Amino acid sequence: MVGNPFICKCGGLLEVVRPWKGIDSEKLKQLWDNRLSERMTVYASGVWRYKELIYPELPEPYITTKYEGNTGLYPTETIARYTGVRQLLLKAQSENPSGSFKDNGMTVAVSHGRSLGYERFTCTSTGNTSSSLAMYAALAGCTSVVYLPGNHISASKVRQTAAYGAELILFNGTYDDGIRFSRQYSEPLGQYVCNSMNPFRIEGQKSIVYEMAHQLRWELPDWIVVPGGALSNATALGKGLLELKQLGFIQKLPRVAVIQAEGASPFHRMVSLGDTSLIPEPQPMTIASALNIGNPPSWRKALHYIIGQLQGVTASVTDEEIMEAKGLIDRCGIGCEPASAAPVAGLKQLVRDGVVHPEETAACILTGHLLKDTEVIPYSYSPSPIDLSLEAVNGLLSRG
Numbered sequence: 001m002v003g004n005p006f007i008c009k010c011g012g013l014l015e016v017v018r019p020w021k022g023i024d025s026e027k028l029k030q031l032w033d034n035r036l037s038e039r040m041t042v043y044a045s046g047v048w049r050y051k052e053l054i055y056p057e058l059p060e061p062y063i064t065t066k067y068e069g070n071t072g073l074y075p076t077e078t079i080a081r082y083t084g085v086r087q088l089l090l091k092a093q094s095e096n097p098s099g100s101f102k103d104n105g106m107t108v109a110v111s112h113g114r115s116l117g118y119e120r121f122t123c124t125s126t127g128n129t130s131s132s133l134a135m136y137a138a139l140a141g142c143t144s145v146v147y148l149p150g151n152h153i154s155a156s157k158v159r160q161t162a163a164y165g166a167e168l169i170l171f172n173g174t175y176d177d178g179i180r181f182s183r184q185y186s187e188p189l190g191q192y193v194c195n196s197m198n199p200f201r202i203e204g205q206k207s208i209v210y211e212m213a214h215q216l217r218w219e220l221p222d223w224i225v226v227p228g229g230a231l232s233n234a235t236a237l238g239k240g241l242l243e244l245k246q247l248g249f250i251q252k253l254p255r256v257a258v259i260q261a262e263g264a265s266p267f268h269r270m271v272s273l274g275d276t277s278l279i280p281e282p283q284p285m286t287i288a289s290a291l292n293i294g295n296p297p298s299w300r301k302a303l304h305y306i307i308g309q310l311q312g313v314t315a316s317v318t319d320e321e322i323m324e325a326k327g328l329i330d331r332c333g334i335g336c337e338p339a340s341a342a343p344v345a346g347l348k349q350l351v352r353d354g355v356v357h358p359e360e361t362a363a364c365i366l367t368g369h370l371l372k373d374t375e376v377i378p379y380s381y382s383p384s385p386i387d388l389s390l391e392a393v394n395g396l397l398s399r400g
């Protein structure tokens with residue numbers, strides 16, 4: 001077995017732990033407010049704005065940024081009514097430069113890799129991580145090699161990854177098989193691994209909740225709901241929230257819910273059985289292709305932060321529920337890919353089951369863009385062209 005720099009001898013994933021000395025939350029809030037007017041410096045990024053809590057010692061010249069983050073936080077009455085809560089916010093990480101929340105972590109991982117002198121980056125992906133990595137590697141003038149399952153992933157994501165110039169290696173198997181391979185062989189191949197087993201990815205993804213708290217003047221809603229696949233987002237959310245509280249940025253911690261797709265829900269299954277060891281799902285299968293993960297690398301961290309430290313909850317939703325929620329989010333004019341609709345479907349279920357109270361408020365993280373997984377859409381449209389005439393158009397319109 002060949003070593004991987006991010007994996008501990010015990011087989012667990014390493015993480016960044018800081019002593020946090022000399023943090024003055026009021027002074028930092030002021031500094032971060034001032035940085036909101038930055039243009040074309042690294043601090044114009046919605047990740048690097050919070051550098052003091054993300055990667056304080058990294059020298060600026062290594063930072064590869066596309067001013068990621070800076071995403072909208074949208075109140076929507078339609079989705080509030082649908083889920084049954086008093087107020088609902090959608091945090092649109094889909095507005096990131098490569099179209100998903102992966103950019104928040106990838107800017108940090110690639111910058112860290114560059115600081116170590118790497119010029120060749122790698123990941124295994126269902127398509128979003130690879131698009132993000134390929135974009136940042138290209139931006140840094142470096143190369144990327146990405147491993148992609150040959151089936152059940154979105155062609156538009158594969159094309160996006162290829163467009164940024166990544167070398168694509170399609171393989172037979174699932175994301176989990178690719179991760180097993182890259183855990184073992186990336187380092188000897190001289191490739192810097194940018195999957196979420198890389199702890200700098202997690203550090204960057206914490207900025208999603210930092211930015212949300214900042215946008216809400218440091219008072220978060222009662223609940224924050226995220227989809228769960230590899231569980232990096234849940235881990236970063238939990239770690240980020242605990243730091244915000246510990247360092248005095250927020251007074252009250254929100255509750256957290258992690259929502260998995262029923263066909264790929266080993267974490268939810270473990271938590272609902274009260275177990276503490278995860279049994280991988282050998283054949284993960286969901287219409288939300290980004291969630292087709294049967295053995296989430298970050299499950300131990302998510303268990304520690306979300307369940308152990310934050311007493312969070314989990315749920316699973318069906319593909320039908322995901323697509324119904326996606327249809328509504330799209331029709332609100334905000335839009336997302338199917339995986340991102342899981343939290344909305346899950347929140348509806350948690351209200352119905354009495355876990356979330358109707359008087360409570362919530363924010364759902366929209367992780368990926370509407371244009372990402374376009375093979376699956378919850379509505380029909382007329383696919384065949386007509387010869388244009390007033391009669392023909394009236395005929396179509398009268399069909400409603």
Ligand SMILES: Cc1ncc(COP(=O)(O)O)c(C=O)c1O
Nearest residue numbers: 128229230231232233290367368
């Ligand atoms: C759009 C989208 N949503 C959700 C997820 C799941 O996030 P995580 O793997 O961090 O649990 C992914 C990928 O993993 C994704 O690409």
Ligand SMILES: N[C@@H](CCOP(=O)(O)O)C(=O)O
Nearest residue numbers: 125126127128129195196230
């Ligand atoms: N949906 C993800 C799969 C998780 O990969 P990670 O290593 O970035 O957590 C993807 O887009 O590949």
